[in-house]
Amino acid sequence: MKKLAAIVFWVVQVSALLIFLVPFSWPLVALWAVSHFLRAIGLTLSFHRYFAHRAFQMHRAARFFWTYVGTSAMQKGPLWWAGHHVNHHRFADREGDPHSPLVSGLYYAHIGWFLNDARHDRLESTNPVIRDFSKAPEIAWLDTYYAVPPLLLAVAMYAIGGMPWLLWGFCLPTVTLAHSTFAINTINHMFGSRRFETIDESRNNPLTALFAVGEGWHNNHHRYQRAARNGFYWWEFDPTWYVIRSMAAVGLAWDIQAVPSRIYAEARTVKERRRQQPVASVTETIPMGLELAEDVEV
Numbered sequence: 535m536k537k538l539a540a541i542v543f544w545v546v547q548v549s550a551l552l553i554f555l556v557p558f559s560w561p562l563v564a565l566w567a568v569s570h571f572l573r574a575i576g577l578t579l580s581f582h583r584y585f586a587h588r589a590f591q592m593h594r595a596a597r598f599f600w601t602y603v604g605t606s607a608m609q610k611g612p613l614w615w616a617g618h619h620v621n622h623h624r625f626a627d628r629e630g631d632p633h634s635p636l637v638s639g640l641y642y643a644h645i646g647w648f649l650n651d652a653r654h655d656r657l658e659s660t661n662p663v664i665r666d667f668s669k670a671p672e673i674a675w676l677d678t679y680y681a682v683p684p685l686l687l688a689v690a691m692y693a694i695g696g697m698p699w700l701l702w703g704f705c706l707p708t709v710t711l712a713h714s715t716f717a718i719n720t721i722n723h724m725f726g727s728r729r730f731e732t733i734d735e736s737r738n739n740p741l742t743a744l745f746a747v748g749e750g751w752h753n754n755h756h757r758y759q760r761a762a763r764n765g766f767y768w769w770e771f772d773p774t775w776y777v778i779r780s781m782a783a784v785g786l787a788w789d790i791q792a793v794p795s796r797i798y799a800e801a802r803t804v805k806e807r808r809r810q811q812p813v814a815s816v817t818e819t820i821p822m823g824l825e826l827a828e829d830v831e832v
């Protein structure tokens with residue numbers, strides 16, 4: 535089964551390259567954007583902020599809708615995804631983290647763990663996601679038959695628009711979305727800024743925030759996981775947060791977890807401290823010779 539899933543994964547990855555065989559058109563680019571961003575919202579809103587972090591409550595029908603949309607992203611089942619994510623936070627960048635580039639290398643943290651994780655694949659029944667949400671039959675069904683939504687999407691795309699729609703509406707956006715999600719696990723633990731001095735290596739990165747609909751504000755998120763928003767300020771683009779807020783406005787979501795004022799105060803304190811520690815100018819910095827590394831006395 536694992537082998538079959540890995541074969542399907544790689545076939546879809548490679549098939550995205552076939553877009554060059556169909557005539558280019560802007561409506562097809564728009565189709566890619568809808569398929570990428572809508573499924574990204576589904577995945578982020580339900581798998582991540584709802585199941586893994588319980589950042590808000592939502593109407594059961596809305597929950598099924600977004601979980602279905604998220605599952606069609608072909609990133610396995612919602613409970614599998616969210617359960618692993620809980621472990622990511624629990625062991626962030628330490629032994630036990632299912633996907634840390636610092637612990638297990640870049641390729642494994644990006645793709646390898648997702649395809650064949652020998653050590654962390656099985657989730658304990660005490661995992662809070664499994665323990666609480668497998669009781670909802672419609673969610674448990676999606677988690678077991680996670681292959682159904684992406685398969686139906688692929689079939690629908692082909693039925694509506696033939697090969698061009700299959701490639702631009704399913705294959706390419708599935709690949710771009712997979713790497714946008716995986717990049718949060720790798721890029722966001724390597725490149726970007728650190729507003730908060732967390733014990734892990736999480737970073738904020740506007741580029742991944744764009745393609746992963748707000749998830750790129752990952753250092754914020756590691757500092758305060760419970761918040762329904764990952765962009766902590768209005769200028770931090772977080773479309774998932776805008777959708778949650780819109781749902782709340784019409785009564786489909788409630789119990790929205792805010793960022794506490796002590797976290798904003800902490801951000802201000804760190805910023806002020808860094809401002810008072812001027813970086814030494816290049817001329818003042820003593821050039822470090824390679825041989826120094828051996829001479830260092832610990």
Ligand SMILES: [Zn+2]
Pocket residue numbers: 622626718719723736752756
């Ligand atoms: Zn992380």
Ligand SMILES: [Zn+2]
Pocket residue numbers: 582586587619623755759
């Ligand atoms: Zn998280």
